[in-house]
Amino acid sequence: MDKPQVQEKKIDAALCQFLFPFSIREGCQLSLQKELKESGFDYFHLDQEEQEGKYYGSSHRVSHRGLERYYLPFASSILFPHSEEEIGFQRYSLRVEMDAKVRFNEIELGFILHSVDITLCPFNLGFVTLCIELAKEELTYTQALEFIKQFRQLENVLKRKDYPVVCCRGAEYQEVESFLFMEVVPAIKPYLDFVNSDKAYFETLSFFVDERMYAQAFFMVAEGEELSVVDVYRAGQLNGMDAEGRPYVSAHNMQYIKEYCRTHVYSRWAPYTYFVVDDDAFICLTKETQERADKLADQMYGEYYYSLLLNFFHKIVLLKLSVQYPAVQVDKDNKDIGELIRSITEFDAKYFFVETVSQTQGKELFGLLRIVFRNNDLYEDVKSTLGRLFQYQEKFTSRRNNHLLMILTIYTVIGGIYGMNQVIDDLKGNIDWGKMLKYSFFEYIALFVTFSGLIVAAVMGVIALVRWIQELVRTWK
Structure with a gap:
């Protein structure tokens, strides 16, 4: 040899x-x-x-x-x-x-x-x-x-x-x-x-x-x-x-x-x-x-x-994006998943160019650097991660919407039909709070559903407003 x-x-x-x-x-x-x-x-x-x-x-x-x-x-x-x-x-x-x-x-x-x-x-x-x-x-x-x-x-x-x-x-x-x-x-x-x-x-x-x-x-x-x-x-x-x-x-x-x-x-x-x-x-x-x-x-x-x-x-x-994926707790960090999806999409759209150099020898040397650094392999791995994140987020969003629809349906049915018929008249004008002390068990249920529905609606509205503001801030950045 x-x-x-x-x-x-x-x-x-x-x-x-x-x-x-x-x-x-x-x-x-x-x-x-x-x-x-x-x-x-x-x-x-x-x-x-x-x-x-x-x-x-x-x-x-x-x-x-x-x-x-x-x-x-x-x-x-x-x-x-x-x-x-x-x-x-x-x-x-x-x-x-x-x-x-x-x-x-x-x-x-x-x-x-x-x-x-x-x-x-x-x-x-x-x-x-x-x-x-x-x-x-x-x-x-x-x-x-x-x-x-x-x-x-x-x-x-x-x-x-x-x-x-x-x-x-x-x-x-x-x-x-x-x-x-x-x-x-x-x-x-x-x-x-x-x-x-x-x-x-x-x-x-x-x-x-x-x-x-x-x-x-x-x-x-x-x-x-x-x-x-x-x-x-x-x-x-x-x-x-x-x-x-x-x-x-x-x-x-x-x-x-x-x-x-x-x-x-x-x-x-x-x-x-x-x-x-x-x-x-x-x-x-x-x-x-x-x-x-x-x-x-x-x-x-x-x-x-x-x-x-x-x-x-x-x-x-x-490498940074690849490391972030295992660190995300899929069942808990939906916000982090959204940030990771945004980062991968931004990198793909703005920075990872297929053609970068105008001259032939420059293209060949740039290509050798990319090959030796294994950037194409890393890129394919990150793209695969993006696909999995989209699938999970779609399932998570669908599951969350189903839960939300079920909650809203319950409140709509109970609060809109049962609650309105039971206690709505007592909540008009000057409310006589002492009268509520004489409510029956089912009237207390109706009262609870009515007020908790208002609270749930307010909380959901605040959450939606905060998310909208966060999206605006990310866009400005």
């Missing part, structure tokens, strides 16, 4: 973006938007072309016109809303340009944090994106992969001694989480929604997918280096270094590695450029010329980043 052969490579450019998804507390999005602007974040808007080269370092820029043309209009209106009041992905960006370094496994790597983005999305979701460039001095492919693998771990859950330490501005942070929330984005910490924190044993943050950030990276190998199938596999699996500091490959079967690359790699421009998509990372590997590589890097900051962001959003919302 063939075993993978690993040859170390030098890297001329290593650009990384780390995405941290979080949940926003209900009703706090407007307050968070205000807090971000007060903290120095700028609202990202396509018509502000001065932002094109502001957040990605001195060598890269993202064409806003190109971004708009890349996506179809209905997708573009969600990704790039015209104002902060519109529904969509509201992005706030802050230029940082912070020099820092990370220590792990007796290795110290320097990096520049160019900027941080906070994108507020529908369904009370948000994303923090860190835009990082690794120092270029003698950087190897193994070191770059190991940096991503280590840095994306927010918490030292297993209390490992070799966990990375982040150093910047004279301070040392023992966890990447502390660096993120104390140094980079302290403004969002009060607005985090710790979903189901009472049901978790060790987690302290509300992760939907994993206890790590998702990584997007662009690697340009040095001139003269060749890219092998093993190099591509290592990128998708984030195979950095082993315990001895040597290049690591997590598989020994070349047939398995080739099969993995067949299903996870977009190789339209092979052998010069490869795009690798996995559950943990989306990576571009290239050995193109400097000019072509810079264009690819710009696309990783622009068009391809938003393709990843939209697919990541789809996956998290679909």
Whole structure:
């Protein structure tokens, strides 16, 4: 059996973006938007072309016109809303340009944090994106992969001694989480929604997918280096270094590695450029010329980043909706069932597009992201859930209407015929309450039915009014 052969490579450019998804507390999005602007974040808007080269370092820029043309209009209106009041992905960006370094496994790597983005999305979701460039001095492919693998771990859950330490501005942070929330984005910490924190044993943050950030990276190998199938596999699996500091490959079967690359790699421009998509990372590997590589890097900051962001959003919302269904107590939470039906229908109608990208290569890469994230399977599961919820709600409504009809029939018959004939004359004009003390047993029954019918009618009217107001509020939201 063939075993993978690993040859170390030098890297001329290593650009990384780390995405941290979080949940926003209900009703706090407007307050968070205000807090971000007060903290120095700028609202990202396509018509502000001065932002094109502001957040990605001195060598890269993202064409806003190109971004708009890349996506179809209905997708573009969600990704790039015209104002902060519109529904969509509201992005706030802050230029940082912070020099820092990370220590792990007796290795110290320097990096520049160019900027941080906070994108507020529908369904009370948000994303923090860190835009990082690794120092270029003698950087190897193994070191770059190991940096991503280590840095994306927010918490030292297993209390490992070799966990990375982040150093910047004279301070040392023992966890990447502390660096993120104390140094980079302290403004969002009060607005985090710790979903189901009472049901978790060790987690302290509300992760939907994993206890790590998702990584997007662009690697340009040095001139003269060749890219092998093993190099591509290592990128998708984030195979950095082993315990001895040597290049690591997590598989020994070349047939398995080739099969993995067949299903996870977009190789339209092979052998010069490869795009690798996995559950943990989306990576571009290239050995193109400097000019072509810079264009690819710009696309990783622009068009391809938003393709990843939209697919990541789809996956998290679909997982969130899937988790909500088992949590609903079907026999008790009819209101929650209605909310879940509304959320699934809204997601299906507004956000889960079949066609999103206008260009052929963009469609193919977007499709690969959707396949690897298994969004289509999750979507079919949620649609199946919607069908079951509709069936249950229909049966519940029918059963409730039958009970209501039976109650109304009883009151109509007894109160309208028996009650009216027995006590209605005594309830006209000035009521003689003392006369009721002499009622017979059946007259007391008629009196009870009459007054309880009035109370039932009043209560039902109030309930109907409250539900109507709630529906109006949901519509306005």
